[in-house]
Amino acid sequence: MPRVALYQARSGIDPAANTAALVAAVATATAGGAAMLFTPELSGLLDANRERARGHVVAEADDRTLAAVREAAAKQGIWISLGSLALQAGAGRFANRGFVIDPSGEIRGRYDKIHLFDVDLPTGERWRESAAYRPGEAVTLVPGTPVGALGLTICYDLRFPALFARLAEAGADTIVIPAAFTVPTGKAHWHILLRARAIEAGLFVVAAAQGGHHEDGRRTYGHSLVVDPWGETLLDMGEGDTPHLAFAEIDLARIAEVRGRVPALAHRRPIPAI
Structure with a gap:
């Protein structure tokens, strides 16, 4: 029975500090007997100031966080689901890209977040992810991981069950949902939606999340979760400002x-048009 580790981060505006924390988490996960480590969305840089962030966002081949995590995976001999990184995507746009890395440090899968978070919340928070990020266009399923065939999603994708249905129909055993959920939406919907996606698809959901007050001023909900196919919560890491595994x-x-x-x-049928 595979043992997995989740890293609930409080990533900030300094990629070097975030990278050091990720590498330390890899070592801790390995020491704890995990076959695979899961990290949150935007593990390498979490900065709402797009102009400041732009100076740190580079192409995938030049990203030091990705290189360091790949090296750590090879050194420790562990699988890693690197929730996502902000990377250059051409034409002045970013990609919010997740990775699956094997114990040799090789990238076994990539996924660019399809659904972008553009909302105005009652608290006054306003998010326009599409102002900087380019949406992904491909669904990714990575076979042969310690948790079986692993389907990749990111954060806001959670609200679009058709993506989860597509991954389940393609043979996913586990779906990963790295996130940086806001507190208002987290309190209202996080647990409900994660359990619903697991139940609908009849598989495991692993959701490593950002949690706490961040350097850029935002506050994220935390509550990294593992949910089984019956909808039972196997792990809930709670809130708080202290990153932990x-x-x-x-x-x-x-x-x-x-x-x-x-x-x-097995009972799903095509839905007729109205």
Whole structure:
């Protein structure tokens, strides 16, 4: 039964400091017996000031955080789901890109966030992710990880169940949802949506999240979760300002058990047009 580690971060505006924290998390996860480490969205840089952030956002081949995490994976011999990094995507745009890295340090999968967070919240918070980021156009499933076939999503994708259905139909055993959820939306919807996606797809959901007050002024919800195919919460890392790791066991046999009890995935039919 694979043991996984989740890193609940409080990433800031200094990529070097964030990278050092990630490398330390890799070592801690390995020492704790994890076969795979999961990190949050924007693990390398979390900065709402786009002009300041632009000086740190580089192409994938030049990103020092990605290089350091790949090196750490190879050194420790551990799989890593690097939630996402902000990277140059051409024409002055960024990509919010997640990675799956194997124990040799090789990149086994990439995913650019498809759904971009453009909202005005009742608290006065206003987010326009599309002002800087280019949406992804491809769905990514990475076979052969310690948690089976791993489907990749990022944060706001959580609200679009068709993406999860597509990954489940393609054979996903686990879907990763790295996030930097706001506190108002987190309190209202985070636990409900994560459990719903796991239940609908009949698989595991692993959601490493940012948590606490950040250098750029934002506050994120935390509550990194692991949810099983029946919707049971196996791990909830809570709120708080202190980055930390926690561990959970993933029993992949649970997928067949749950799908045998409620075979909703097998019962799906095309929906007629209205």
